[in-house]
Amino acid sequence: MSQYVQFGAFLITVPNLIVICAMIVVFVAGLILRLPGHKQD
Amino acid sequence: MTKSNWTLALRQWISKRFPSDQVLPDEQPAYVRSSLYLLGAGTLVSFAIIILTGVILALFGPQWWHESAVGHFVNSLHFWSVQAFFFFMALHLWTTFFMGAWREGRAKTWMIGVLAFIVSILTAFTGYLSQTNFDSQWIAASAKDLMNSVGVGGFFNPLNFGQMYTYHIFVFPAVLAAVIVIHILLVRLRGVVRPYPARGEQREPYHQGMTQKQYFRGVRMAPYDLVREITIVGAVVLALVLIFAGVFSSGDERPLTLQSVAQSDPVGFTTVSLSELDGSSAVAGYGQPYNSATGATQALGPISFQQLAGVTIPIDTAQVYVYGPLATVHNSAVQAAIATYKAASADQQSKWSTAYSDALAKNTTEAIDANGNLTLPAGDYGPLPTMFNELLANARSGAMDGILLAGSKFYQTDYTKSLLFLNESALPDKADAQHLAGDQWGMMNEPGAYPGQAWLWLYTAWYQVPAGPFNGPNADVAVAVVMLILSATLFLVPVIPGLRRLPEYLKLYRVIWRDHYRELEGSNRPAPLERPAATPSRSGQQ
Numbered sequence: 001m002s003q004y005v006q007f008g009a010f011l012i013t014v015p016n017l018i019v020i021c022a023m024i025v026v027f028v029a030g031l032i033l034r035l036p037g038h039k040q041d
Numbered sequence: 042m043t044k045s046n047w048t049l050a051l052r053q054w055i056s057k058r059f060p061s062d063q064v065l066p067d068e069q070p071a072y073v074r075s076s077l078y079l080l081g082a083g084t085l086v087s088f089a090i091i092i093l094t095g096v097i098l099a100l101f102g103p104q105w106w107h108e109s110a111v112g113h114f115v116n117s118l119h120f121w122s123v124q125a126f127f128f129f130m131a132l133h134l135w136t137t138f139f140m141g142a143w144r145e146g147r148a149k150t151w152m153i154g155v156l157a158f159i160v161s162i163l164t165a166f167t168g169y170l171s172q173t174n175f176d177s178q179w180i181a182a183s184a185k186d187l188m189n190s191v192g193v194g195g196f197f198n199p200l201n202f203g204q205m206y207t208y209h210i211f212v213f214p215a216v217l218a219a220v221i222v223i224h225i226l227l228v229r230l231r232g233v234v235r236p237y238p239a240r241g242e243q244r245e246p247y248h249q250g251m252t253q254k255q256y257f258r259g260v261r262m263a264p265y266d267l268v269r270e271i272t273i274v275g276a277v278v279l280a281l282v283l284i285f286a287g288v289f290s291s292g293d294e295r296p297l298t299l300q301s302v303a304q305s306d307p308v309g310f311t312t313v314s315l316s317e318l319d320g321s322s323a324v325a326g327y328g329q330p331y332n333s334a335t336g337a338t339q340a341l342g343p344i345s346f347q348q349l350a351g352v353t354i355p356i357d358t359a360q361v362y363v364y365g366p367l368a369t370v371h372n373s374a375v376q377a378a379i380a381t382y383k384a385a386s387a388d389q390q391s392k393w394s395t396a397y398s399d400a401l402a403k404n405t406t407e408a409i410d411a412n413g414n415l416t417l418p419a420g421d422y423g424p425l426p427t428m429f430n431e432l433l434a435n436a437r438s439g440a441m442d443g444i445l446l447a448g449s450k451f452y453q454t455d456y457t458k459s460l461l462f463l464n465e466s467a468l469p470d471k472a473d474a475q476h477l478a479g480d481q482w483g484m485m486n487e488p489g490a491y492p493g494q495a496w497l498w499l500y501t502a503w504y505q506v507p508a509g510p511f512n513g514p515n516a517d518v519a520v521a522v523v524m525l526i527l528s529a530t531l532f533l534v535p536v537i538p539g540l541r542r543l544p545e546y547l548k549l550y551r552v553i554w555r556d557h558y559r560e561l562e563g564s565n566r567p568a569p570l571e572r573p574a575a576t577p578s579r580s581g582q583q
Contacts, residue, residue: 003490004476011476015492016485019128027132030077031552 063253064229069265070257072236072557077136079274081228083129086275088221090122090282092214099210103173107293116293117286120491123165124285125278127496130158140553141544142234143535145247145256150227155532157220162496164217167209169494170199175294176488179472181205181456182464183479190339190517192346195330195353200461203454232256236554237545239561292489299445299459302467303436307415308404310436311429313465315401317362318428319394324358324461331356331461339518346518354457361458366435366444367428375431378424385423393423413437479504500524 003014012020097115098106105112134154137143143151169180181199188194198204232253238244245251245258303310316322326336330353338347367375382390400417408416414430435441445462447453460468472478477486485501487493503511503520510519535541544550551558 011481013476013486013490013493015487015490016495019124019492019495023128023132026128027077027135030075030080030132030136031549033076034074034556035076035078 059226059230063232064226065267066229067265067267068262070233070235071261071263071560072554073233073263073265074556075553077132077553078233079270080129080133080136082271082274083278084126084133085221085225086271086278087122087126087129087282088217089275090279091119091126092218094119094122095210095214107173113290113293114286117289117291118282120291121282121285121289122278123168124492125282127161127165129278130161131496134158136553138534139544139547139549140234141237141541141550143541144234144237146249146251147227147231147234148535150224150231151535152532153220153224153227155528155534157217157224158531159528160213160217160220164209164213165494165496167205167213170202170205171209172293173202173296174292175296175471176292177202178296178460178463179468179477182460182468183472186337186339187517187521189330189337189350190347190515191521192329192350194347195350198354198455198457200457201455206454235260236557237550239558242561289491292487292491294488297463297467297471298439299436299441299462300439302463303433303441306407306467307409307433307437308401308407309466311415311433312398312401313462313467314362314429314432315394315398315425316465317358317462319390320358322358322465324356324465330354339515341515341518341522356458356461361445362462363428363432365448366441367432369440369444370431370435372431374427378427381424382428389423393421393425396420397422397425397429499527 004011005014005017094115098112098119101109101112101115106116107113137151137154166180166184170177170184184199185194188197188199197208230253235244235256244260245255247256299310313322317325320326323336324331326334328334328336328338329347329350332352332355338345340347364379367379370376382393385393397417397420400420400422401415404415404417410416412430413434414426415433417426432441435444442459445458446456469478473481475486475488477488479501485493485495485498500520503523504516506512510516511523513519530537530540
């Protein structure tokens, strides 16, 4: 059974929390990083 | 060739409607520089892995993925590719929202994309029901209430494995593949949307019906290799899926059976059986589509879609769960007991039932004697001990699982009767212990330490609201209506005033296209144009 993290009245499993955090990290990384191999200058 | 040549006409139509240099472009606007542009490709290759692993799983069948190590690994690949698919698709959705990607004639592209998201949820939902493990049982038992509440449970029945399996491996994937193809073609044929115009920027004004060439006039183009990009993204996603499947595997908890419940909890099994006989069970008092009771019927104001849909899966609980299984027993004492019970008055039946139920409640040790009969204190239970000890033996042998599934037939894939019985007590007890209940974000969770259906959070969140319509007798229909409205809102973002301009105010697009804006600010000359600039279109839906 998964471990849980509690936010007020809400519980969320650690695996789900990891996925949500990973989505945010990947989105921010995507904002920062440029497409590899696209030398346009 | 003549005009009557249909083949030539088709070829000309295809080449005109789907120019190869647009479907498979070798250059892209220079503003396409953010890595976020890869998320669509990530979604697409994840879908390809899902289809590939799904076809293999379907060809070999459920036994293979439950009992074979190779089968379970392919099942794990399927699971993690689904996780990757939703991961990338949700991020792709965020990205295109912040880009306002529906602008300048791309509303249909957005709407088709949202449709793909919704069909994907349905596909994944039926996939969870098709796992044929404990997770499937619990999700089916939980989801039936929502389907029944909106009146579709009779023909979209989560408890019917065969039906859900067909939806999962054929109907929804076929629809999803078609929707994805249309989405990609729209993206390719219309081209990637231009950044929001910078202050003072001059550019080709958008007008409906303009060609891609006209749309990109004045836009600096850069070399682009679509096939190479898809291949590299595909390799990376495949590697990630392989690693996750190899390292973390996937959950596959054995399903409950009537046999396992009768063996592990004979008192609980008999208590539920008794409630099925005397009509006090949840199913007996449920309502449509199983009977005409009102215990679980839901309504939206004065309208009950559930009642309007009628009794389409009739279940007489006494007959299905007690008389039917006992009719297969060739034991004169048992048949005589049934005859005695049926011949008794309702008042007498109620007295026996109450006494027997009270005695069962006191048997907290699950005690059974050497003959497999429940050990109960002496009392006036009438014929009930004879009937229920035989029913218990029937279930403990595994016979009742087969009887409820197939009846007198041989092939059967509809587990409605078995799951409704298990859902009286055994399923919710086990699910609650694993934090899978509705008030525990249950639909998002997965047994074991695996990520669940995080993309369903907006659906499950409403069940967490402690008051109001989401926590009352009509909770499911209330959630269904709210989600219908929210899904429609997402679908219609391009035409909803205010909402469609939200990305302009959030200004995250300034980060996504920062090179483009820097380039514009760095040059003191206006973008080359062949005619004077006009006010840029900000909506331009088609």
